[in-house]
Each structure stands twice: as C-alpha cells, then as structure tokens.
Amino acid sequence: MxxxxxxxxxxxxxxxxxxxxxxxxxxxxxxxxxxxxxxxxxxxxxxxxxxxxxxxxxxxxxxxxxxxxxxxxxxxxxxxxxxxxxxxxxxxxxxxxxxxxxxxxxxxxxxxxxxxxxxxxxxxxxxxxxxxxxxxxxxxxxxxxxxxxxxxxxxxxxxxxxxxxxxxxxxxxxxxxxxxxxxxxxxxxxxxxxxxxxxxxxxxxxxxxxxxxxxxxxxxxxxxxxxxxxxxxxxxxxxxxxxxxxxxxxxxxxxxxxxxxxxxxxxxxxxxxxxxxxxxxxxxxxxxxxxxxxxxxxxxxxxxxxxxxxxxxxxxxxxxxxxxxxxxxxxxxxxxxxxxxxxxxxxxxxxxxxxxxxxxxxxxxxxxxxxxxxxxxxxxxxxxxxxxxxxxxxxxxxxxxxxxxxxxxxxQPELFDQLFIGGRRVADIAITRATAETVWVTPRSNPFIREPFELLFENTSVHAFDSTPDCQIYPHQRPNPTTFGIIQVMDANTLTLLKQAYLSGAEVETVFHPDGYAFATFFRVPPQAPAPNLAHAVQVDFANGLRLVGYDVITKAELGNQIEVRLAWETVQPMAEIVSSFVHVGHGDNSDPFIGQKDGPICNNWPTTQWEPGYRFIETRLIPIAADAPSGDYDIRVGAYLPGAETRIVITAASVRTENERAVLTPFVVP
Known part of the structure; x- marks a missing residue:
C-alpha cells in the first residue's frame, strides 16, 4: 500500500x-x-x-x-x-x-x-x-x-x-x-x-x-x-x-x-x-x-x-x-x-x-x-x-x-496609553472578581472606556457608573463584600472618599501604568460595613420605596450665594421609574416667600431604576438664594416626584414634620 x-x-x-x-x-x-x-x-x-x-x-x-x-x-x-x-x-x-x-x-x-x-x-x-x-x-x-x-x-x-x-x-x-x-x-x-x-x-x-x-x-x-x-x-x-x-x-x-x-x-x-x-x-x-x-x-x-x-x-x-x-x-x-x-x-x-x-x-x-x-x-x-x-x-x-x-x-509601553490597555485590564479584573463579590467600576462615561465597558460588562454583574461630586454610592450593611474599581487617572476623589468612609476596607488589587504609578485601584468594602452617616439622621419613607435617611447643610445661607445641601437616600425595594427630588427654600408651609429651589433626578449618574436595597446614595445639591430675598426665618423642605407627573410622591412615614408631601428638614436665618 x-x-x-x-x-x-x-x-x-x-x-x-x-x-x-x-x-x-x-x-x-x-x-x-x-x-x-x-x-x-x-x-x-x-x-x-x-x-x-x-x-x-x-x-x-x-x-x-x-x-x-x-x-x-x-x-x-x-x-x-x-x-x-x-x-x-x-x-x-x-x-x-x-x-x-x-x-x-x-x-x-x-x-x-x-x-x-x-x-x-x-x-x-x-x-x-x-x-x-x-x-x-x-x-x-x-x-x-x-x-x-x-x-x-x-x-x-x-x-x-x-x-x-x-x-x-x-x-x-x-x-x-x-x-x-x-x-x-x-x-x-x-x-x-x-x-x-x-x-x-x-x-x-x-x-x-x-x-x-x-x-x-x-x-x-x-x-x-x-x-x-x-x-x-x-x-x-x-x-x-x-x-x-x-x-x-x-x-x-x-x-x-x-x-x-x-x-x-x-x-x-x-x-x-x-x-x-x-x-x-x-x-x-x-x-x-x-x-x-x-x-x-x-x-x-x-x-x-x-x-x-x-x-x-x-x-x-x-x-x-x-x-x-x-x-x-x-x-x-x-x-x-x-x-x-x-x-x-x-x-x-x-x-x-x-x-x-x-x-x-x-x-x-x-x-x-x-x-x-x-x-x-x-x-x-x-x-x-x-x-x-x-x-x-x-x-x-x-x-x-x-x-x-x-x-x-x-x-511597547506606549501601547498602554495608545490602545488604553489599562481599561481592558480593569474590566478583566472586575469580571473575575464579580464571580464572588459585588463589583462597581468608575468612571463609565469617559470616551476612552464608554463603549468598551458597555460591551465587556454586558451579561455580567459588574456595575459601571460615574462617581461624581453630585452623587456618591456607598454599600450599607451588605451581606457580601463589595469592591470598587477606581480608574484614578480619571477619578481622583472616589478612592479617598471610600477610605474615609470604610476604615475596615482595603486596597486589594492595583493596575500599574508602565511609568510606575497606579492607573487603577480596587478597594474592597467588607461585609456588613455601614455606610457613612450625615450630620442629621432622619427617616422619611415615600410610597414607592424611596427613603431619605439623612441630610447635612454645608454652607451658611447668604443673599445671592448658594446653600450646599447633602441628602442621603436609600430604597427598600427596586423602583420601576426614574425619581426626581426637589429642595425648596422658603418661609412657612406655603414657602412664602419662596427664595430658592433645586429640582432634578436623584443621583443622575446611577438612576433610581437601577437602585437596590443595601446601598446609600449621598447626593449634593446647590440651591442658589435670590439676591433680593427679604431677611428672616426660612426652612428647607424636601420631596420627590416622577418626571412628567403633576403630583408628588406620597410620604407614608417620617421622623420629621411633613407638609404637602414635603419633609421639613432644618430652619435657618437669612440676615
């Protein structure tokens, strides 16, 4: 043969x-x-x-x-x-x-x-x-x-x-x-x-x-x-x-x-x-x-x-x-x-x-x-x-x-920046860690990583979000560990805030740039760790599961300036719709005179339709005070509504006084 x-x-x-x-x-x-x-x-x-x-x-x-x-x-x-x-x-x-x-x-x-x-x-x-x-x-x-x-x-x-x-x-x-x-x-x-x-x-x-x-x-x-x-x-x-x-x-x-x-x-x-x-x-x-x-x-x-x-x-x-x-x-x-x-x-x-x-x-x-x-x-x-x-x-x-x-x-070390290899490494680490813990990665909307993260995190449990001064996301007494992947060259603040909030947390993994500095760091929050509290603890429950658990007023009220108000939100159940909130500054139940307000979606970088129990969302609102406002006693009142709806979301329970579906938070004086 x-x-x-x-x-x-x-x-x-x-x-x-x-x-x-x-x-x-x-x-x-x-x-x-x-x-x-x-x-x-x-x-x-x-x-x-x-x-x-x-x-x-x-x-x-x-x-x-x-x-x-x-x-x-x-x-x-x-x-x-x-x-x-x-x-x-x-x-x-x-x-x-x-x-x-x-x-x-x-x-x-x-x-x-x-x-x-x-x-x-x-x-x-x-x-x-x-x-x-x-x-x-x-x-x-x-x-x-x-x-x-x-x-x-x-x-x-x-x-x-x-x-x-x-x-x-x-x-x-x-x-x-x-x-x-x-x-x-x-x-x-x-x-x-x-x-x-x-x-x-x-x-x-x-x-x-x-x-x-x-x-x-x-x-x-x-x-x-x-x-x-x-x-x-x-x-x-x-x-x-x-x-x-x-x-x-x-x-x-x-x-x-x-x-x-x-x-x-x-x-x-x-x-x-x-x-x-x-x-x-x-x-x-x-x-x-x-x-x-x-x-x-x-x-x-x-x-x-x-x-x-x-x-x-x-x-x-x-x-x-x-x-x-x-x-x-x-x-x-x-x-x-x-x-x-x-x-x-x-x-x-x-x-x-x-x-x-x-x-x-x-x-x-x-x-x-x-x-x-x-x-x-x-x-x-x-x-x-x-x-x-x-x-x-x-x-x-x-x-x-x-x-x-x-x-x-x-x-070639130049490829790290030219092809943005660091973003891919962050995604790979996040996907691997997500098999055993909850993983959040920030930022999300940077043009270098927006589309790559959308594709790589598809069909995974990784959450990509934008950590901004307007809204920070904190795990609160979760049964499993939560890890945040922070691309530090794009987000210089979140790692510091997490370290301050969770003293028991730890850096568990770092992606280094070829030049030797940290490109991204993964910070692990242990199970049952509580989220940070604001200066004033309250509990205001809304009918859709939204809950206000704290607030803080950072700046002093002066005519023509802004009041910086921080609000801590949670949810007791998943929410089907995007929720907006408002902060009113005025006098009395009718807020008359009405000298300032700020409306908008709560934590627009992570809309309420994606919220789940076990997290605290701390947002910052800047409310301009009218320069011609009369001096006198005022207060801050907070409520919530659905965009496009004509009515406010009903407050079902509150640890503070409420009026017309608004929670009365704090009085202050405009000199």
Whole structure:
C-alpha cells in the first residue's frame, strides 16, 4: 500500500504545488490574524467597540445607515460596520466582533492578492514565473507587520485594501478584455471602497488617471472602446454609490469632515504634500510610522530583505516595462495611493499606506523573479542554491515580522496609553472578581472606556457608573463584600472618599501604568460595613420605596450665594421609574416667600431604576438664594416626584414634620 501511496503523493505535490502552497499561505494568514485574537492585543480600543455597538444597531434595525461625523472613538466606515454585523450574526463575540471582521478582511486580502497580482504580472513575466511572483507577493502580505497590526486591531483599514484589489483587478481586465462586466466590477468596488476608510478616496482618482491613460494611448482596441469602458466604470461607480451620494447631499458636513479628517489643511498644501511624499517613500524602507499603535515606532514598512527586492522590482518596472498597461496601472496605483498618507498630519501613516501594500508586494515578487533569472542565467549551476536562499530569506523575514508583532509591538509601553490597555485590564479584573463579590467600576462615561465597558460588562454583574461630586454610592450593611474599581487617572476623589468612609476596607488589587504609578485601584468594602452617616439622621419613607435617611447643610445661607445641601437616600425595594427630588427654600408651609429651589433626578449618574436595597446614595445639591430675598426665618423642605407627573410622591412615614408631601428638614436665618 505504502509503495503506491508515497509516489502518488509526490506526483500530486509536483503537479499542484502552487495551489497547495497558496492554500497553505491562506491558512497561515488566518492563524496569524485569528490566533488568540480576543487577548492580543490586550485591549478593547474605543473605535473597535464603537463599530461593534453600531453593528448591533444595524442588526436590530435601529440604524441601517450608521454614518457619523468623525471624532474620538467614532469610526467612519459603513462597510466595516456591516462586516462587524455579519460577524455578530454568525455568533461572534460582540465585544470583539469588529476585531474578527478586521482579521477576516486581512485574510481575504492575502487570498485575493494572488489572482490579482497574477493577472497583472501575466504580461510582465513568462509563465509560470508570473505565478511564482504572485505567490511571493502573497507571502509578503501574509507576514507584513503593518498588515498584522491592522488585521488584529479591529479597525476599518483592511476593507479599503480589499476594495483596492478588486478595483485594480477590474480596471485592468476591463480594458485588457474590453469587458463591460469587469468595468462594472471595478465601479462597484470603488463605490464600496468609498465606504471603508478615507484613504480609499484615492480609488476614484486611480480610476480617472488610468482611464485617461487608456483613452490617450489605447493599447487594447480603439480609443472609442476605451472611452466606452471608462464610461461604464464611471457610471457603475456612481450608481453603486448613489445611496451614499444622496445621504451626503443632505448631510454635506459629514462628508467634508471625513474628507478632511487628519489631512493637511494648514500652510502650503504643495509643500506639505511634497514633504509628506518624502516621508511616505522613506517609510517604505528607511524610517517608518512614529505613532504608537500603528507601528513598532520607527520601523519601516519593509525589512532590508524585502526592500531590496521591492526597489529592484520598481526600478525594473520603470526601466523596462513602463509601456505595458499593467505596469502603468501599478505606477498610477503607487503614485496616487501615496497621497492619503502624504496628506496626513503624521506621515508616513501606515494605516493609509495599506492600500499600496499589494502593489509593493507585487514589486517584491517581480524583483525576486528578475533577480533569480539573472543569477541562474549567469550561473546556471546555482539555480537550486538561489532558490534555497530565497526560501530561507522569506522564512527569516516572515519570522522577523511574527517576532516583531507578538514580542516587540505588543510589549511597547506606549501601547498602554495608545490602545488604553489599562481599561481592558480593569474590566478583566472586575469580571473575575464579580464571580464572588459585588463589583462597581468608575468612571463609565469617559470616551476612552464608554463603549468598551458597555460591551465587556454586558451579561455580567459588574456595575459601571460615574462617581461624581453630585452623587456618591456607598454599600450599607451588605451581606457580601463589595469592591470598587477606581480608574484614578480619571477619578481622583472616589478612592479617598471610600477610605474615609470604610476604615475596615482595603486596597486589594492595583493596575500599574508602565511609568510606575497606579492607573487603577480596587478597594474592597467588607461585609456588613455601614455606610457613612450625615450630620442629621432622619427617616422619611415615600410610597414607592424611596427613603431619605439623612441630610447635612454645608454652607451658611447668604443673599445671592448658594446653600450646599447633602441628602442621603436609600430604597427598600427596586423602583420601576426614574425619581426626581426637589429642595425648596422658603418661609412657612406655603414657602412664602419662596427664595430658592433645586429640582432634578436623584443621583443622575446611577438612576433610581437601577437602585437596590443595601446601598446609600449621598447626593449634593446647590440651591442658589435670590439676591433680593427679604431677611428672616426660612426652612428647607424636601420631596420627590416622577418626571412628567403633576403630583408628588406620597410620604407614608417620617421622623420629621411633613407638609404637602414635603419633609421639613432644618430652619435657618437669612440676615
């Protein structure tokens, strides 16, 4: 049996080695992009969380065209939102669905690059060398460090690369075969590309430039045929993009904001563009992106090995093949594709250079084949040695990229701030501790963590809230321990207040910043620990379960100033509606004269619909006193009501005097 099996396998390998190698590359690309994806990078960046939440809105039918004005934590890719929604529909983890969509696009880029580059290389190299060069291009993209970073980051950039590949493929084949079907595909790819990332604004320019070249110097068919192909491409792009055009017609500010986002708008545009182009091309092989998170700071796009073949391929393409339509298309692709990065405020922006990377990879394949042919022509006996050395070179280059991402890039201390790794660590600790105790995390609404916390804490018992001077939450005689996770770089007061309130409490865990200071601290309140009491203890019970248990007046009442009143609230049962309270300052039962008041929801940072017994909510109200109020005796009266209702909530029991569903708290004199 084995005597037949192994020769058969060798025969299959010889005949189909290229297909086997390509499939293997796609598998390797998938492993590099999907392996340990939820943990590496160890963050959940605001942008990818934003994409995941918008994808959920698409699936729920609440926002089918999710476009926003660019801003912090706001993505700008409808395509990536739909891709993320697709991942969620398949059951992917919601918190990391944008990351899975980005990784999927990265794998597709590797897979699609092979037939695209093979098609473009067909007139430039004899068979089967053009296939070998295309495979080399796919190898380059599989291990490209910038591709790995963006594929695992949850961003929208890989969608623009995929759209670029289909655009270039369609443009070339449309003219080469005089095919309106290929022209239609190119137009649709451009329209889709414009929904991916602002760097894809280069695609219509690439189309116009290449169509103009083909009309001016027809290589396939007549000038009239070239004009018809150009027209079909333009019309299909316009029609496919028409829903977006209609949206932007009624919302021009959003389009203009996307088009100008991070672009050079100050100083001489020409000078800025020239300097940016210099940085872009130096970034290919010399000095790369300096922005943490987008790159290993300063590393060029390609290492020395790949750079050598790239520049050899580019030089040969310009010197020997520039008359070929495929070569002209690649040169147009590189020239116009470099503009988005050149116009960025921090060029070279590798995120915007990604759409050039398949062209760079093709040049590497071209350079390798030309170099290999020259060596084997001069030294025929060195063919096997040359092939072996090239394989070793690409293996070492690929290993260097893998090492660069997993061991160098992810260990950069700058990523802690750039990707806000600390927020993810706080969330992971909170989720782990929530299995045995009640956990609260503050703050909640900071733009760095708002969407990530919403996703990560979903379906967990962790409470994310905003601890503010207006309202502090204190556990009160709870049977189980309660732990607060305080991100101190965003909340400088809560840890101090908790330490003052609970002398028996303790710091149980700390997340440190790479610079050595405490980024976040977890403070544990032991079981049965009482909440702090205010200066005056009362008990005022309202019909819906709300209870006022204490108050304090901090400042002295003076005309034109504010009275600072602190109120301590509890609930004896869950409340179904948001409750507002009021503080009235006046004289007598009718509060006449009425000299000040403050109304609003109780503890707006943690609405009453989420309250439960076992906590005390201490809020602070500032009541301005009218500057023209007459001097005399006054008092403070407190009550509660439901927003929109015309009646106050009934007081069922009180340890102080009540009147008209108001509890009379303290008298004072205005001099």
């Amino acid at each position: 084995s005597s037949r099996f192994f020769p058969l396998m060798l025969s299959v390998l010889r005949r189909h080695w290229m297909a086997i190698a390509f499939v293997s590359l796609v598998v390797v690309a998938a492993v590099l992009r999907f392996g340990a994806l939820t943990n590496l990078p160890p963050s959940l960046w605001a942008d990818e969380a934003w994409f995941a939440l918008r994808a959920r809105e698409v699936l729920n039918g609440t926002d089918l065209l999710p476009l926003r004005t660019p801003g912090f934590g706001v993505g700008d890719s409808a395509f990536h939102i739909y891709s993320t929604a697709f991942v969620q529909a398949l059951g992917g983890p919601a918190a990391f669905s944008a990351r899975f969509a980005s990784a999927l696009m990265g794998v597709l880029v590797v897979g699609v690059s092979f037939p695209v580059t093979r098609s473009l290389l067909n007139p430039l190299l004899p068979a089967p060398l053009h296939t070998s060069a295309a495979l080399i291009a796919s190898v380059t993209l599989t291990f490209l460090l910038a591709g790995l970073i963006q594929s695992r980051a949850g961003g929208q950039m890989n969608g623009s690369v995929l759209a670029t590949l289909f655009t270039v493929w369609g443009l070339y084949q449309a003219f080469a075969q005089l095919s309106w079907q290929w022209a239609l595909m190119a137009g649709v790819a451009i329209a889709i590309g414009l929904t991916t990332y602002e760097a894809a604004l280069a695609l219509p320019l690439i189309m116009v430039a290449y169509c103009a070249i083909r009309i001016a110097w027809p290589h396939f068919g007549s000038r009239w045929q070239a004009m018809k192909i150009s027209g079909v491409t333009l019309m299909s792009a316009t029609l496919a993009f028409s829903p977006m055009l209609a949206f932007y017609y009624f919302n021009p500010g959003i389009f203009l904001a996307h088009a100008a986002d991070e672009q050079a708008v100050a100083g001489s545009v020409v000078l800025r563009t020239l300097l940016g182009l210099r940085n872009v091309w130096l970034g290919v092989s010399v000095a790369g992106d300096l922005v943490p998170g987008r790159n290993i700071i300063g590393w060029p796009l390609f290492d020395v090995f790949n750079s050598f073949w790239l520049w050899l391929g580019l030089g040969g393409l310009i010197w020997m093949q520039w008359r070929q339509p495929a070569a002209q298309l690649v040169l147009v692709w590189l020239a116009i594709g470099s503009l988005p990065s050149a116009l960025s405020t921090n060029s070279p922006a590798f995120t915007r250079m990604l759409l050039m990377t398949p062209a760079f990879a093709m040049l590497i394949g071209l350079g390798v084949i030309w170099g290999w042919r020259w060596v084997t022509r001069v030294w025929p006996c060195a063919q096997n040695w040359a092939t072996t050395l090239l394989i070793i070179g690409f293996c070492l280059s690929g290993a260097f990229s893998v090492y660069g991402y997993f061991l160098v890039y992810l260990s």
